[in-house]
Amino acid sequence: MMDLCGFSSPRSDCFPAGLRVLVVDDDPTWLKILEKMLKKCNYEVTTCNLARDALDLLRERKDRFDIVISDVNMPDMDGFKLLEQVGLEMDLPVIMMSVDGETRRVMKGVQHGACDYLLKPIRMKELRNIWQHVLRKRIHEVRDIEVEEIYTMRNVTEQQSDDGYLFSGDLITGKKRKDTTANKNDDSSSSKKSRVVWTVDLHQKFVKAVNQIGLDKVGPKKVLDLMGVTWLTRENVASHLQKYRLYLSRLQTENELKATLGGIKSSNIYSEDHSSVNVCLQNPLSQNSVTMQQKIVINESSKNLNQKDNSKICEENMNGIISGPMSKTKKALLGDVNDPMKSNTSRLSFGHSLPKIEVQSWQEEKSHFQAEKPRVASIEPSYGNTKSPGIERVTKVESTAALFSVQPQFIYRHAFENNLFGGVAGPSYRLWEDELNCFSSQGVSNPPYADYGCYGSQELIADVPYHSLNFDSEYTSDSLEYPVIDQGLFIA
Amino acid sequence: MQKQLAKMKQSLFDQGYLDEQFIQLEDLQDDANPNFVEEVVTLYYRDSVRLVQNIEQALEKNPLDFSKLEGYMHQFKGSSSSFGAKKVKTECTQFREYCRAGNAEGCKRTFQELKKEYATLKKKLEVYFQLARQAGPVEKACRPK
Numbered sequence: 001m002m003d004l005c006g007f008s009s010p011r012s013d014c015f016p017a018g019l020r021v022l023v024v025d026d027d028p029t030w031l032k033i034l035e036k037m038l039k040k041c042n043y044e045v046t047t048c049n050l051a052r053d054a055l056d057l058l059r060e061r062k063d064r065f066d067i068v069i070s071d072v073n074m075p076d077m078d079g080f081k082l083l084e085q086v087g088l089e090m091d092l093p094v095i096m097m098s099v100d101g102e103t104r105r106v107m108k109g110v111q112h113g114a115c116d117y118l119l120k121p122i123r124m125k126e127l128r129n130i131w132q133h134v135l136r137k138r139i140h141e142v143r144d145i146e147v148e149e150i151y152t153m154r155n156v157t158e159q160q161s162d163d164g165y166l167f168s169g170d171l172i173t174g175k176k177r178k179d180t181t182a183n184k185n186d187d188s189s190s191s192k193k194s195r196v197v198w199t200v201d202l203h204q205k206f207v208k209a210v211n212q213i214g215l216d217k218v219g220p221k222k223v224l225d226l227m228g229v230t231w232l233t234r235e236n237v238a239s240h241l242q243k244y245r246l247y248l249s250r251l252q253t254e255n256e257l258k259a260t261l262g263g264i265k266s267s268n269i270y271s272e273d274h275s276s277v278n279v280c281l282q283n284p285l286s287q288n289s290v291t292m293q294q295k296i297v298i299n300e301s302s303k304n305l306n307q308k309d310n311s312k313i314c315e316e317n318m319n320g321i322i323s324g325p326m327s328k329t330k331k332a333l334l335g336d337v338n339d340p341m342k343s344n345t346s347r348l349s350f351g352h353s354l355p356k357i358e359v360q361s362w363q364e365e366k367s368h369f370q371a372e373k374p375r376v377a378s379i380e381p382s383y384g385n386t387k388s389p390g391i392e393r394v395t396k397v398e399s400t401a402a403l404f405s406v407q408p409q410f411i412y413r414h415a416f417e418n419n420l421f422g423g424v425a426g427p428s429y430r431l432w433e434d435e436l437n438c439f440s441s442q443g444v445s446n447p448p449y450a451d452y453g454c455y456g457s458q459e460l461i462a463d464v465p466y467h468s469l470n471f472d473s474e475y476t477s478d479s480l481e482y483p484v485i486d487q488g489l490f491i492a
Numbered sequence: 493m494q495k496q497l498a499k500m501k502q503s504l505f506d507q508g509y510l511d512e513q514f515i516q517l518e519d520l521q522d523d524a525n526p527n528f529v530e531e532v533v534t535l536y537y538r539d540s541v542r543l544v545q546n547i548e549q550a551l552e553k554n555p556l557d558f559s560k561l562e563g564y565m566h567q568f569k570g571s572s573s574s575f576g577a578k579k580v581k582t583e584c585t586q587f588r589e590y591c592r593a594g595n596a597e598g599c600k601r602t603f604q605e606l607k608k609e610y611a612t613l614k615k616k617l618e619v620y621f622q623l624a625r626q627a628g629p630v631e632k633a634c635r636p637k
Contacts, residue, residue: 027539027567027570027571027574028535028539029532029535029536029539029571029574029575030570030571030574032531032532032535033517033520033532033574033575036520036525036528037520040520071570073563073566073567073570098570099566099569099570099573100566120570120573120574121513121516121573121574121576123516124516124519124520
């Protein structure tokens with residue numbers, strides 16, 4: 001195979017043969033068929049019939065797989081959620097499958113970051129081409145890093161920079177950087193080392209550093225230096241910073257949306273039917289499941305929500321995708337979302353939900369996020385929320401998730417929001433933290449986990465580092481945005 | 493015997509019992525898995541028993557939980573599409589339509605049809621596979637017109 005953009009790992013010689021695929025499907029018949037088909041493509045196949053198992057496998061060895069293919073309907077976890085988690089935590093391309101080809105479903109998949117959505121029955125030829133997604137993602141990663149560097153350069157230009165390295169190095173922009181990143185990619189699969197898992201703690205450090213430096217002046221090297229994490233590379237930070245910026249700008253768009261929006265009632269927003277709405281059902285079987293993502297209906301027609309009580313709208317995804325052209329609609333929706341949230345706050349009385357809502361209202365108001373330690377209890381997104389439809393709206397899981405462990409994510413969002421809106425800089429983050437503290441003291445319990453159904457909850461509590469996944473939704477969107485955006489998939 | 497097999501397969505296609513997916517699966521058969529399709533179909537019938545039971549139980553409730561039923565049917569349709577069970581798939585789609593329309597009678601009726609098709613196909617395929625085993629490796633180029 002010809003040179004693949006600098007891929008020169010041992011496997012790349014026969015790329016895409018040997019591509020390591022993880023297939024997740026609860027239907028044993030399909031699992032068997034897909035395994036056979038993939039093997040015929042000379043791919044290395046691992047099968048899994050539970051989403052949770054899949055995540056365990058993926059986490060066990062971060063660089064063990066190149067791509068994940070999963071069915072949308074899984075019994076233990078919503079396929080969309082799995083999709084997000086994988087994208088966020090592992091940053092692997094994920095392909096969704098379903099026998100349902102309805103546009104809104106497909107859109108949802110895309111919004112959650114799927115790099116492709118296959119309809120069953122799946123043909124061999126469709127599987128033969130999945131390697132393109134792996135390649136594409138890698139190329140984008142390189143690009144992201146480069147873009148980030150350019151961004152940084154601009155910021156750095158004005159200031160006295162002791163980042164001589166950064167500055168001059170970046171000046172030689174294209175070539176030099178390309179060489180560097182290209183080299184990085186030479187490790188192909190082992191370049192996974194540049195695929196850092198941004199845990200809550202790590203992200204917190206990152207955000208702290210960013211805030212300290214000031215978003216307008218921030219640059220990868222400075223952040224890296226401040227963070228003091230020895231094993232992290234500048235490229236890692238650059239890439240993360242890039243995503244963070246996108247996240248923030250997305251927030252901005254949302255906020256603008258909020259401002260314009262005004263009357264959408266919360267209860268209306270959950271329409272699974274609504275193509276614009278990103279309804280994220282954490283656990284398809286559980287009516288109440290709440291996804292960690294905050295969902296805001298983002299699309300033009302978000303009017304007919306009224307879906308199941310428990311659907312949550314995945315704003316995150318929407319955000320990512322809609323950022324550009326759709327921002328208007330989003331805005332409209334957002335505006336609405338915020339209001340209910342506030343009012344919901346008072347309404348929420350369940351232990352766990354309450355914190356969430358509050359979080360959300362503050363989200364709008366404050367940008368302090370300084371993520372607290374994952375206080376799972378406090379943030380649990382409306383798992384339990386079956387009780388009140390209004391809460392659904394609050395299901396800004398995202399925020400919750402953020403608190404949950406998702407903090408980093410959350411932080412992104414809110415902190416940024418405030419930054420954009422109120423021009424609040426660093427300090428705001430701290431406010432958030434205070435708020436969070438309040439919550440914590442509320443002594444939220446953990447019942448949500450049960451509802452959560454998906455692995456998330458349990459693990460979040462037990463396994464802090466993975467919380468980052470939750471915010472993943474946000475993050476995921478970010479990371480998965482690239483492919484989407486690049487492919488011009490703004491589905492209006 | 494090969495001829496007989498080919499004829500039988502052709503008839504299954506003509507009568508609409510199977511669709512292209514079946515051929516896709518046959519194309520996957522190789523030395524490592526000479527009876528791949530049979531294995532898949534066997535797995536399907538074994539795994540779907542549970543699903544059929546669930547649906548039946550759900551159909552006995554009153555009132556019907558359409559969204560749950562639709563969910564079950566979604567799974568069923570997915571499974572059935574895996575090896576090209578055309579008629580079964582059609583009934584699944586019909587069932588889901590009734591679910592969406594909230595038509596309990598329609599659902600129950602359709603489900604009866606579905607079970608019939610499901611059972612009929614099973615018998616036919618059993619014969620087919622038996623014949624296939626006796627006939628030996630089938631030429632893959634044998635595509636129904």
